[in-house]
Amino acid sequence: MIKKTMPTYNITLTNQNLEYLHDVLKKTYQQKPLFIITDKNVYDFYQQDLKQTLSSFTCHFIVVEPGERSKSLKTYHSVINSLMEKGIKRDHFILAFGGGVVGDLAGFVAATLFRGMRYAQVPTSLLAQVDSSIGGKVALDLEAGKNLVGAFYDPCFVFIDTHFLKTLPKREKNNGLAEIIKAGLIKDKALFDRLVKDPTIDETLMAKALDVKRDLVLKDPYDQADRMLLNFGHTFGHAIEKAHQYETYKHGEAISYGMLMALQTGMNLGITPKDIYPILKQLLLDFELITEPLLEAKDYLKYIKNDKKNLSDGIRFILLEAIGKATWQTLRACDL
Ligand SMILES: NC(=O)c1ccc[n+]([C@@H]2O[C@H](COP(=O)([O-])OP(=O)(O)OC[C@H]3O[C@@H](n4cnc5c(N)ncnc54)[C@H](O)[C@@H]3O)[C@@H](O)[C@H]2O)c1
Known part of the structure; x- marks a missing residue:
């Protein structure tokens, strides 16, 4: 396991150690409801593993379509609505579980909902594991161009498990x-x-x-x-x-x-x-x-x-x- 620190959060790089995600999360967040934003591909592969590992939490999944088009105001709007319908409160916790698209979208949701909520990056694509999950940049695309709406908003932690790369095309x-x-x-x-x-x-x-x-x-x-x-x-x-x-x-x-x-x-x-x-x-x-x-x-x-x-x-x-x-x-x- 490799650990790196940033001023306000830790990065863990590990292999096939989802239990550790549970431990890190438990230390950070003692409540039950957990709001996991992911895309359909990642959900289909890993929802069972995640539900099992995080069984001491009540996991609510918000699943978006895979691909860059989900980094849009339209998807942002629908994710926020789903979170509200599922009863999210300001002191709850969001997991961004997916590639860079999910990381940027879920991070932007966390940065803006209730003027900012706690969240963690759990990147599952290689690109997200080596780059986009680090550094706190979160964003949406506009018709006019990429990442034009965004924020700097650090997660509480970044958990990288290379095991996820096994299913990556x-x-x-x-x-x-x-x-x-x-x-x-x-x-x-x-x-x-x-x-x-x-x-x-x-x-x-x-x-x-x-x-x-x-x-x-x-x-x-x-x-x-x-x-x-x-x-x-x-x-x-x-x-x-x-x-x-x-x-x-x-x-x-x-x-x-x-x-x-x-x-x-x-x-x-x-x-x-x-x-x-x-x-x-x-x-x-x-x-x-x-x-x-x-x-x-x-x-x-x-x-x-x-x-x-x-x-x-x-x-x-x-x-x-x-x-x-x-x-x-x-x-x-x-x-x-
Ligand atoms: N915030 C930053 O600092 C930063 C830096 C670089 C890139 N980015 C952004 O990251 C995005 C690109 O990220 P990406 O390449 O991860 O794209 P992505 O999130 O669309 O993921 C790529 C594809 O891989 C699938 N996938 C992800 N993990 C998987 C897994 N473990 N098994 C099977 N399939 C899996 C996804 O469903 C998707 O179809 C762009 O929007 C880019 O602008 C952000």
Whole structure:
């Protein structure tokens, strides 16, 4: 079991140890009703296990449709209504049990219902386990773009059990690998090199990716400086997701193309060395995160204007100076 601490919560990384979830929860929350927000896939796989493990609580499940479209105001509204109908009170507890979509949605519900409720992240996808469950960012998408409504709202704890990854489809595993590759590129060359040599996903690899996220969040919890480096590949990535109505490409696939586009932008500006591009491209092809012919940046420029990283003076764009070393510059659309 690997434990990491954040200023206001602990992160536990474990394998097949759901009882420990019960123990952690019991220490945090002594009442009975527990409100578990999840999606249909995760519910079908794990509702029995969860009900059994958490049998000392009265578990109320709120189940949303799987996929990015559930990070919407419409689903938020229906989740809040279901919670109210099931009798949720301000001192009750919410579990966000699922991938990054459920984590962002349930976290936003917890941040806003009754002006804030206690909740925990129990991520079940690789992407959520190595990235989205950490750092307290919760959000919904609007028609105008991704994550445009949101909050910084820390959970009481994050419980990561790699056992859940056994039922995760291969495409979803690769989707999560994209965020691990990104973590290596922006901050940890050894992590990147390890993935190039050996693609095995194990707890050591996941812990290294978590460390990258954790260190950046600790330095800059509110995304004013260093934390922005985590957005490497995301300016174009979010544009790609939006342009294809969040259906054709998974988040990790979209940011994979986005990372190549960001490398190209860095090369055009003379900041990114040219030798990184072919190495990254091959790695992304190997993990089936991209296919040829590649998407082209010029086709997505018009979708960038509503990205939340855009400020009045331009776009905070993340560039790579070397593997393991990222920087940012304020660019105008014509620089891309
Ligand atoms: N808050 C943050 O800091 C942050 C960071 C990165 C990404 N994100 C967000 O995360 C989202 C993407 O997360 P995601 O890739 O996990 O998507 P997701 O939540 O849609 O999960 C992907 C798919 O895997 C399924 N799934 C999840 N766990 C499973 C399991 N154990 N077994 C079988 N199926 C399982 C889900 O039902 C879904 O179909 C995006 O909305 C992105 O914006 C947020």
